Amino acid sequence: MGRIVILRIGHRPERDQRVTTHVGLTARALGAQGMYLAADDKGVVESITDVVSRWGGTFFIEDKVSWKRCIADWKAAGGKVVHLTMYGINLPDAIGGIREVDGDLLVIVGAEKVPGEIYGLADFNVAVTNQPHSEISSLAIFLDQFAEGRELNLEFKDAHIIVHPCPLGKRTEER
């Protein structure tokens, strides 16, 4: 399996800080390598960097990215582009073709409005149901189905906090 990196577009700092942070943390927890943010938002960068430093792994976050340049560079390097949109092909009909991609995947996660150009630039426009819900859910289900659930058992290197699964209450370890 190649690398998976998220490109978050349409983020507005005054409105989307929490949702974009959830997008980034979801990406990290489910095995993506990092997130490019096409906006200037130190708050999101700090929240995610803080989680990585305490919970481990090597997830990166980079803001002030030009989405056009990011997509162009990704494609020039041979990577493919998935755009999550409720208007796309429904996941059950799309996932097989995406799993066959030999190479890295850039997964575009938009906020409310997305520039029309994105549809044409993407190799796959994919819907996680054609209903309105949440870009966070869409990303989560996409990543889970792409990895066929294996990413749910990831371990993160150099973690300072570890949760030990427990049927009742909380069991954490600090290192």
Added chain:
Amino acid sequence: MGRIVILRIGHRPERDQRVTTHVGLTARALGAQGMYLAADDKGVVESITDVVSRWGGTFFIEDKVSWKRCIADWKAAGGKVVHLTMYGINLPDAIGGIREVDGDLLVIVGAEKVPGEIYGLADFNVAVTNQPHSEISSLAIFLDQFAEGRELNLEFKDAHIIVHPCPLGKRTEER
């Protein structure tokens, strides 16, 4: 498969309105029957009611619910309770047992802090990875895995807007 209803707790109107709306819309899109909100928030109720009226189906939303009463009533009626928490048993190890439940499921989705009592009241404390990410992602993956992906093809009755899946651009129908 029995009914699935969400109980959203720990919601604070000034902070959680968007996230709780995403929780409700995710629940609806992925086949849950409704959401109880243990808070007073007309804004969330209106957003979700508006989506249901345009996009169809019978999803209900009810605010000002007492979580204690809600859980007690659910159990008294023979239903089981799943609590999504990063401290619980990881989903791959829990989902089999939950699929065997014969009856209705109440799925508790907390915000940042959850009363300790909830862990003891739940029949299953379930983590979607033991990493910090998003209650929206956790609910999405839980519902998707519970229904083994079949809910991604749900159709909603009496919809006034329908999206027709499309490899490029947008194709919607108004009725």
